[in-house]
Amino acid sequence: xxxxxxxxxxxxxxxxxxxxxxxxxxxxxxxxxxxxxxxxxxxxxxxxxxxxxxxxxxxxxxxxxxxxxxxxxxxxxxxxxxxxxxxxxxxxxxxxxxxxxxxxxxxxxxxxxxxxxxxxxxxxxxxxxxxxxxxxxxxxxxxxxxxxxxxxxxxxxxxxxxxxxxxxxxxxxxxxxxxxxxxxxxxxxxxxxxxxxxxxxxxxxxxxxxxxxxxxxxxxxxxxxxxxxxxxxxxxxxxxxxxxxxxxxxxxxxxxxxxxxxxxxxxxxxxxxxxxxxxxxxxxxxxxxxxxxxxxxxxxxxxxxxxxxxxxxxxxxxxxxxxxxxxxxxxxxxxxxxxxxxxxxxxxxxxxxxxxxxxxxxxxxxxxxxxxxxxxxxxxxxxxxxxxxxxxxxxxxxxxxxxxxxxxxxxxxxxxxxxxxxxxxxxxxxxxxxxxxxxxxxxxxxxxxxxxxxxxxxxxxxxxxxxxxxxxxxxxxxxxxxxxxxxxxxxxxxxxxxxxxxxxxxxxxxxxxxxxxxxxxxxxxxxxxxxxxxxxxxxxxxxxxxxxxxx
Numbered sequence: 001x002x003x004x005x006x007x008x009x010x011x012x013x014x015x016x017x018x019x020x021x022x023x024x025x026x027x028x029x030x031x032x033x034x035x036x037x038x039x040x041x042x043x044x045x046x047x048x049x050x051x052x053x054x055x056x057x058x059x060x061x062x063x064x065x066x067x068x069x070x071x072x073x074x075x076x077x078x079x080x081x082x083x084x085x086x087x088x089x090x091x092x093x094x095x096x097x098x099x100x101x102x103x104x105x106x107x108x109x110x111x112x113x114x115x116x117x118x119x120x121x122x123x124x125x126x127x128x129x130x131x132x133x134x135x136x137x138x139x140x141x142x143x144x145x146x147x148x149x150x151x152x153x154x155x156x157x158x159x160x161x162x163x164x165x166x167x168x169x170x171x172x173x174x175x176x177x178x179x180x181x182x183x184x185x186x187x188x189x190x191x192x193x194x195x196x197x198x199x200x201x202x203x204x205x206x207x208x209x210x211x212x213x214x215x216x217x218x219x220x221x222x223x224x225x226x227x228x229x230x231x232x233x234x235x236x237x238x239x240x241x242x243x244x245x246x247x248x249x250x251x252x253x254x255x256x257x258x259x260x261x262x263x264x265x266x267x268x269x270x271x272x273x274x275x276x277x278x279x280x281x282x283x284x285x286x287x288x289x290x291x292x293x294x295x296x297x298x299x300x301x302x303x304x305x306x307x308x309x310x311x312x313x314x315x316x317x318x319x320x321x322x323x324x325x326x327x328x329x330x331x332x333x334x335x336x337x338x339x340x341x342x343x344x345x346x347x348x349x350x351x352x353x354x355x356x357x358x359x360x361x362x363x364x365x366x367x368x369x370x371x372x373x374x375x376x377x378x379x380x381x382x383x384x385x386x387x388x389x390x391x392x393x394x395x396x397x398x399x400x401x402x403x404x405x406x407x408x409x410x411x412x413x414x415x416x417x418x419x420x421x422x423x424x425x426x427x428x429x430x431x432x433x434x435x436x437x438x439x440x441x442x443x444x445x446x447x448x449x450x451x452x453x454x455x456x457x458x459x460x461x462x463x464x465x466x467x468x469x470x471x472x473x474x475x476x477x478x479x480x481x482x483x484x485x486x487x488x489x490x491x492x493x494x495x496x497x498x499x500x501x502x503x504x505x506x507x508x509x510x511x512x513x514x515x516x517x518x519x520x521x522x523x524x525x526x527x528x529x530x531x532x533x534x535x536x537x538x539x540x541x542x543x544x545x546x547x548x549x550x551x
Contacts, residue, residue, distance in 0.1 A: 008244040009237070016173045020182050022234040023166045024189040026092065029227035030159045031193030032200075033099055033220035034062070037106075039201045039291040039365035042507035043213055048106065049503070051493070052510070053138075054145045056482020059288045061136045061149035062156035063471035068134060072468040075161040079463075084169045085238040091162035092228035098155030099221045105147035107214040119143035160471060162231075164463040169238070171451055179451075184379040184386075185330075188440065191372035192326055194287060198369035199322070203315045263462050268453045268540070271533040273469045275396060276446060278526035281473030282403055282519045283439050287371075288478055289485075289515070290432075294364035295508040297414045298424045301362055309360045318357045318366060322373065325350045329377030333384070347377065359425050367428055374433040375440035382441060390546045392449050393534040399441030400527035404520050406435040411516035477522075481515040488514045 009015045037044060037059075044050040050058070066072040079087045110116055120143040129135040136153065137146050166186065174182040197220075204215040263269055286293075303310040325347050332343035351373060358366040386392050409431045417424035454462040486493050489510050495501035 009241045010173045010177075015237075016177070017182075019173050019234060019237050020170065020186055021189075022230045022237070023088075023169055024186040026088075026227040026230040026234075027162065027166055027186065027190035028193040028196075029220075029223035029230075030095060030162060031190050032197045032223050033095070033155065033217075034159060035194060035197045035287055036201050036216055036220040037213070038288045039198045039368070040205050040213055040216060041289065041292045042295060042504065043202075043205055043211060045507045046502070046504035047211060047213060048144050049142050050145050051496075051503075052482040052485040053479075054141050054482075056288075056479045056485075057136065057138065057141065058145045058149045058152060059285070059482075060475045060478040062152045063160070063475040064136045064149075065153045065157050066160050066468060066471040067475050068129075070468070071157045072160055072164070072471060073465070075157070076164060076463065076465065078161075079165055079168055083238075084165055084172060085235040087161060087165045088169065088231040088238075089228070089235055091158045091165055092224070092231040094158030094161065095155050096158075096221075096224050096228055098151045098153065098158060099217070099224050101151030101154060102148045103151070103214060103217045103221050105144050105151060106217055108212070110144055110147065115147065116143045119146045156471075160467050164467050167450075167463050169234070172238075173241075175451070178384075181380055181384055184382055184440065188330065188372070188376045188379040191375060191436075191439075192322075195322055195369040195372050196319070198291065198365045198371070199315060199319050202363070202365045203312065207312065263454050263465060268533070268536060269450075269462065269465075271529055271536060272446060272449060272453065273466045275526055275529050275533065276466050277470045277473040278522045278529065279396075279400070279403070279439075279446075280470050281477045282407065282522040282526070283435075284474055285477035285481055286407075286519055289481055289512070290368045290371075291365045292507065292510070293410065293512045293516075294367055294428060296510045296512060297410075297418060298364065298367075298428060299419050299421050300364070301421070303360075303362050309357075309362075314357065314361060318354060318361070321350050321354045321357065322369065325354055325373050326376045329373070330380065332377065333380035355429050358429075359422070367425060368432060370429055371432050371436040373436065375436040378437055379440040386547070388547050392446070393530065393537050395441045396446060397527060397530035397534065399438045400523050400530050402434055402438035404523035404527065406431050406438065407516050407520035407523060411513050411520065415513070473522075477519075480518065484515050484518065485510050485512070 010019075037055075041050075041055055044055060045052075066075075075087070075091075078090070104110055123137045123146055124139040124141075126135045126137065136149050167183070170179065170182050170186060200219060201216040204219045205211060205213050207215060308314055328343045328347040328350070332340050332347065335343055351370075354373075355370065358370065382395060386395070409427070414424065414427055414431070417427055450462055450466065492501070492506050492509055496503055496506045
């Protein structure tokens with residue numbers, strides 16, 4: 001009887017997984033907005049005059065304040081001081097403010113306004129930042145891209161704060177339980193946001209036969225409102241948990257700089273942090289250009305205007321099929337035979353149907369939308385392995401190998417199929433699925449390892465430091481990709497500037513070999529660090545190869 005009375009909310013599986021679902025759905029919405037312009041890079045170039053440099057600079061601005069104003073460090077302090085629930089609601093509100101600014105920047109109302117004139121004439125030179133080469137703006141950058149960058153900076157503060165808050169929240173609800181499975185499941189659901197974005201961003205931009213890129217951003221804005229509601233609901237659940245456990249949300253101990261010093265002295269922490277920045281820099285910046293890369297490397301034919309494949313209804317049907325693939329693949333992990341086998345068969349059949357529809361639509365964005373689907377199915381499996389058997393460092397090494405292989409395939413194999421409509425799409429689908437699977441190794445193995453490396457009271461600060469280091473790469477590499485594209489496609493850029501080629505035509509003729517090689521090098525560096533991390537773990541007994549669940 002005493003045991004029943006002592007049971008708290010997080011001891012009840014249904015309740016703690018409900019808390020996880022709220023956090024995951026909020027991140028799902030934020031992931032959609034994070035890449036909302038990625039599948040319509042060509043439309044941003046043709047309707048707003050954003051070349052690759054402008055597009056990459058705007059995309060990289062998301063992490064500017066986090067890196068150079070150290071907002072992520074402050075976010076970690078806020079999280080450790082104020083607790084999970086307060087920081088969750090704050091992050092949702094900050095994301096929403098940034099999204100509103102970005103939305104206004106891409107609307108028709110901004111064009112020709114006084115604000116457009118002001119931003120055209122200002123922020124072309126920022127003392128100090130320009131000399132260091134880290135300015136988020138440059139002379140000649142379109143005014144709409146500058147304002148969108150400002151909004152994206154604010155959104156970036158909120159989304160990264162949400163990221164460390166969700167990680168801390170999962171630790172709070174799942175420590176000593178299925179933590180790796182929980183983190184992997186959260187990221188699996190959140191990454192469905194990438195697929196949702198790839199499918200619906202072009203859908204809304206082209207809705208009704210007229211192009212309006214602001215509709216895509218409005219779609220993401222509405223979802224961020226829903227995310228804020230999810231965080232508010234979580235607020236009350238978390239408050240009730242603290243009431244049951246007697247834990248104080250606000251810490252009595254003031255934050256000490258020495259706490260950060262303790263974290264930074266950990267060699268294991270630095271290896272994990274560097275692995276994180278290399279791994280994520282090879283994925284997230286790539287996502288922002290992936291659709292355009294496919295447009296440049298695959299041969300597409302125009303779908304007849306009156307056919308089903310050109311209709312708006314096909315988008316809804318394909319998305320429903322995608323959800324069936326994700327749901328059956330995910331739930332198969334929690335089912336017993338023969339239901340498990342039935343779920344997997346259904347998932348595979350609908351995955352083939354989904355891929356077929358992507359091919360018939362002749363759409364690069366719907367092809368790349370397959371990115372998270374294999375990850376959704378295998379992430380819970382990987383989480384279970386880490387929870388029950390360990391081997392987190394080994395998984396990171398394997399993930400790095402897959403990462404390198406995929407980027408090299410995109411760089412050298414995919415272009416060989418230019419002109420081969422079916423062969424190119426098949427190579428693209430397989431490579432994208434494997435890349436998504438390699439990415440699933442990070443949440444399942446890396447994030448649950450952090451609590452093993454630092455003291456529990458500074459977990460929020462530890463996550464924020466890792467995210468800050470990660471954000472350096474997420475700021476740098478989108479800009480680098482854009483600049484490398486323009487510098488390695490000088491003839492293309494010159495033709496556009498001379499008026500010999502339209503921006504719309506040029507947007508699908510870039511050579512992506514150089515940027516993809518750069519991303520592959522990041523994967524090689526991650527592989528080397530993964531091997532070093534495994535050796536350090538074996539020598540120092542960090543416990544990274546040990547299971548999370550304690551008997």
